[in-house]
Amino acid sequence: MTVALAAVDVQKKIEAKFPGTTSIEKNAILVKAESLLDVMSFLKKSPDLAFDYMTTITAVDYFDYFEVIYLLVSMEKNHGLTIKTRVFDREQPSLPSVISLWHSADYQEREIYDLMGISFKGHPNLKRIVLWPEFKGYPQRRDYLQ
Amino acid sequence: MEVTRPPFIYSDKELDEHEGQVVENLKAASQTPFPDPDKWLVEEAEKQGVFLTTVDAVINWGRSNSIYPAICFPACCAFEFIAAMGPRFDLSRFGMEILRASPRQADLMITAGTLTWKMAPNIRRIYDQMAEPKWVIAMGACAVSGGIFRSSYNVVPGYNRIIPVDVYLPGCPPRPEALIYAIRMLQAKIRKRANIGKD
Numbered sequence: 001m002t003v004a005l006a007a008v009d010v011q012k013k014i015e016a017k018f019p020g021t022t023s024i025e026k027n028a029i030l031v032k033a034e035s036l037l038d039v040m041s042f043l044k045k046s047p048d049l050a051f052d053y054m055t056t057i058t059a060v061d062y063f064d065y066f067e068v069i070y071l072l073v074s075m076e077k078n079h080g081l082t083i084k085t086r087v088f089d090r091e092q093p094s095l096p097s098v099i100s101l102w103h104s105a106d107y108q109e110r111e112i113y114d115l116m117g118i119s120f121k122g123h124p125n126l127k128r129i130v131l132w133p134e135f136k137g138y139p140q141r142r143d144y145l146q
Numbered sequence: 147m148e149v150t151r152p153p154f155i156y157s158d159k160e161l162d163e164h165e166g167q168v169v170e171n172l173k174a175a176s177q178t179p180f181p182d183p184d185k186w187l188v189e190e191a192e193k194q195g196v197f198l199t200t201v202d203a204v205i206n207w208g209r210s211n212s213i214y215p216a217i218c219f220p221a222c223c224a225f226e227f228i229a230a231m232g233p234r235f236d237l238s239r240f241g242m243e244i245l246r247a248s249p250r251q252a253d254l255m256i257t258a259g260t261l262t263w264k265m266a267p268n269i270r271r272i273y274d275q276m277a278e279p280k281w282v283i284a285m286g287a288c289a290v291s292g293g294i295f296r297s298s299y300n301v302v303p304g305y306n307r308i309i310p311v312d313v314y315l316p317g318c319p320p321r322p323e324a325l326i327y328a329i330r331m332l333q334a335k336i337r338k339r340a341n342i343g344k345d
Contacts, residue, residue, distance in 0.1 A: 127159075131300065132166030134262060139299045146299055 002046035003079040010049065010081060014039055026067075029033045036085050037096040042070060043081070044101050050076045054102035057109060061142045066093055066118055087118060097122040115140035150306070168267050172308070176266070179306040202340055209253075209279070210336040211241035216252035217270055221259025223286040223319040230322035239331055249275040253323075254332070255309070256325075260288040260295055261302040281336070283328050284311045287318040289325045 007027045020138070021035040031039050039062050043051045053071040059069045070083040074082060087093040099105045099121035109120045110129040117138035128135065137144055213345040218226065231245065233238050248271045261269060273282070284305045287293035292303035305311055312335060317330040 009317040127162065130264075132169045133162050134170050137299075143298070146297070 002073060005079050005081050006018055007081070010043075011050070013046070014042060014046045019041055025084060028084050030084045030086070033085050033095055037098065037100075040070070040083070040098050040101055043083075048077075049081075050074045051081065052076060054098070054104050057098075057105060057112060059118060061113045061116065061139075061140065063142055064088070066090075066116065068095060068112070068118065070098070094121055096120070097126075099123055114138075117141065169263055169278045171213045172267050173263055174199075174271065176302070176307040178255035179304060180308075180310040182283060182306070183310045183312060184327075200271050203337075204341055206337045209339075210333040212253045213242045213254045213332070213336075214244060214246045215242060215254045215256050216218060216246055216249040216272060218249075218255050218269060220261055220269075221288065222255055223289070225299075226319045226325060227256060227258045227285070229239055235322040235326065237326065237329070238297070240326070240333070242329070249273075250277060252276055253280045255282045256285050257282060257289045257305045257309075257311075258285045258319075259306060260293065262300045263302055264300070266308050269305075270308050279339070281312045281332055282309055283313045283315055285315045285325060285326075286320060286329070287316060290314045290316055299339070 001131070002093055004027065007024055007029050011022050011024055011029050018035055018038055020031050021039060023030045043049050051074045051146060052075045054070060055073055055076050056069075056071040058069050060069070067088040068085050068087065070085075071080065072083060073080045085095065087095060095118060097105065099109065100122065101118075106123075107129060109123055110126060112118050113123075114128040114130050115138060127133065130146055131139075173200050229235060249255075253276060255271070255273060255276065273280070282305070284290050288295060288301070288332040291303050292298075296303050302308060302328075313328050313332050315324060317324050320328075
């Protein structure tokens with residue numbers, strides 16, 4: 001079975017390279033949105049972590065902010081980790097796309113863009129995936145009304 | 147040898163926009179439900195003559211006992227339909243043992259499941275491809291009124307927004323016995339239909 005890594009241990013490794021970018025929330029690492037791509041790149045390329053596969057991206061609307069959650073898995077080392085990040089802009093929320101690191105981000109980022117309205121900078125084909133292009137609004141937001 | 151790929155006629159952006167326009171147009175045109183096609187039950191029964199009634203009776207006997215359903219199963223009620231087709235409930239007792247893969251060979255549409263607005267143009271197209279005479283059974287709560295998804299942003303509140311419905315079958319999902327009862331009711335309806343002298 002895939003071992004869930006202790007977030008505290010991994011955070012120490014990240015903080016050694018990128019100080020002041022992360023914090024701990026339960027057993028997940030909360031990364032600041034502006035340094036997300038650097039941290040993700042480090043997690044993938046660092047030889048003792050080697051997160052070569054990203055299973056899931058999902059997003060939650062907490063009214064004050066959107067939380068985007070990344071579930072990473074290493075096929076090589078057989079361990080997993082949860083990364084979270086927060087977007088506080090409600091009008092035009094945006095995050096860096098991780099599609100340059102993991103191709104499995106393609107459809108999942110499009111789905112989040114479609115239903116939650118978070119645009120991912122650097123995504124080559126960011127358009128609605130489930131709904132049609134003329135659809136108004138983002139239906140998975142808490143304040144969405146028909 | 148280098149193979150040159152022919153250019154695509156449409157870009158995927160154009161296709162997306164075309165698809166979205168079709169959905170928007172259908173949504174704008176489907177704000178009110180179709181009236182249920184049951185007025186002829188009374189009117190036609192009064193108009194029938196003795197000779198016509200006899201011919202009609204033969205035609206209707208044939209039609210009502212050989213109903214062929216089209217494949218239109220967008221969601222979970224389909225499994226009750228599959229159970230009804232299976233050996234235990236055995237729908238072929240009522241003369242409909244074959245599920246037609248092509249809507250052009252079918253005359254009954256059993257709409258088993260939730261319908262989204264994005265799927266709605268395809269359902270309308272399947273209905274339009276079916277040859278006359280054709281009938282529709284709205285199977286399950288979602289097909290009758292949208293069911294628990296009625297207030298969703300993307301669910302059609304009842305198939306009668308898209309196509310005229312003959313028999314409504316409530317239940318979430320309806321048991322195979324209920325589906326058989328709905329088909330028996332449709333057969334009773336078909337037997338009252340006047341065919342001769344009708345446009």
